[in-house]
Amino acid sequence: MAVKITGSTGGWNCDFPRRQYMSPLFSAILLLLGLCLANAINFTTVYEWDKYDFVWPSGVNTSNEQIKWNVYFEYMAVFEERLFLSLEPFRGIPATLVWFPISGTSTAPPKLAPFPSWELHKKDNCDSIQAAKGMETDRDGRLWVLDQGSRNCSSKIWIFNLLNNDTTVRVHQFPDAVVSPSFDKRSLRDIVLDKTPDDNLAYLVDSKSENIIVYSRKTNKSWLVKTPGRKWVSLALSPIREERQLYLGKSGYKELYSASVTDCELKNEGRSAAVKLIGEWSYQPYRMLIDSSNVLYAAFFNQNYLCKWNISEPFREQRIHEVGEQDTDWPFTFALDTNGIFWMTERNDTGDWTKPRHKLLMAAVGARSYQFGTSTDLSLRG
Structure with missing residues (x-):
């Protein structure tokens, strides 16, 4: 017979044999709570906002309060002492790629500064960023940003x-054969980076396309790798090792797949990728990230929790953070820095x-991003 503990454990359901419950009550409660929360990550709150404000240029009217309520974060990247975020391009949002500092002694929540400047955020100016989406920093100090573009x-x-x-x-402007020129027929999502001995590759997904998109920095070319019958909404890349894997969350479904990036399929235009079913999440993930210790983190549409899975082990979803009702379809976004800090x-x-x-x-969390291999020595920078 089992005892079920809920509620006070932050939403996890934990079943334990009754014989573990027969010790004194206080000790039993401590034991049960400790076991229930064994996988939890202990987060510290850095800042809190009721609404956001921007670092406006001089002479701009900043009285539009509706803009300050319409800020929705989508993707995140961290480099040194700066945190970068992409914003949902709701009407009135002045910039969809912003940053703020994560160092200093001030406890006041910072304002959002456009990156790299206001000049690069002119609406319907095709030499400007129109709608930033997935982003990533590489080990050479570069920030890579996907831009969905606009109708024009x-x-x-x-x-x-x-x-x-x-x-x-x-x-790099995507050719029409790689990403549809029609705004209604494309939906760029996330990006991961693969540094090879002679190139820097990016893998990205378009949730309206049955393909994986690959970009080569060396040749400045992009191409499609076909995945017939499957569209993708999220992706994550395993740490540097011999059998490196690209993990893919299927658009509209709970399934998790993988594809080998060491095979020539992803490196050559016009091929089809052999994707393998790994398992099924509880809900559809919109964001995934793997750290240097092989732990994959995932957040899910309309769900108030995060999960993890160690990709070195059989697929098993474990909740690591859960909050009360959020009532939003995209409640979290997150990234890892080079010091083993998970920002969210x-x-x-x-x-x-x-x-x-x-x-x-x-x-x-004691681990860095997938780009640093499987070493847990955070003093290593190479």
């Missing part, structure tokens, strides 16, 4: 040098104004 502007990859005054070092934003749209609508949280 094509989609692109932007690459910035964060170590040289945030200069733009590359803008949390959104609350329940209408309970006694609680902050937005939080920035951090937790030490």
Whole structure:
């Protein structure tokens, strides 16, 4: 016979044999709570916001309060002491790629600064960023950003040098044969980076296309790898090792698949990728990330929790963070820095104004991103 503990354990259901419950009550409660929360990550709140404001240029009217309520974070990247975020391009949002510092002693929540400048956020100017989506920083200090474009502007990859005054070092416009020129027929999502001995490759997904998109920085070319019958909404890349895998979340479904990136299929235009079913999540993931210790983290549409799975083991979903009702389809976004810190934003749209609508949280997880291999020595920078 089992005892079921719920509620006070943060939403996890934990079943234990009754014989574990027969010790003194206080000791039993401590034991049960400890076992239930064994997989939990202990986050610390860094900032809280009720609404956001921007670092506006001089002379701009900043009285439009509706803009400050319409900020929805989508994707995140971290480099040194800066945190970068893409914003849902709701009407009135002045910039969809922003940053703020994560160092210093101020406890006041920071304002959102456009990246790299206001000049690069002109609406319907196709030489500007129109709708930033997935992003990633690489080990050489570059920020890679997917730009969905607009009805008048094509989609692109932007690459910035964060170590040289945030200069733009590359803008790649996707050919029509790779990403549809029709705004209604494309939906760029996330991006991961694969540094090979002679190139820097990016893998990305378009949730309206039955393909994986590959981009080569060396040749400045992009191409499609076919996945007939399957569209993807999220992806994650395993750490550097011999049999490196690209993990893919199927659009509209709970299934998790993988494809080998060491095979020539992804490296050559016009091929079809052999994708393998790994398992099934509890819900559809919109964001996934793998750390240097082989742990895959996932967040799910309309769900108030995060899960993890160690990709070295048989597929098993484990909840690591759970909050109360959020009432939003995209409640979290997250990224890892080079010091083993997991950064995450949390959104609350329940209408309970006694609680902050937005939080920035951090937790030490002892591992860096997938780009640093499987070493757990955080003193290594190469």
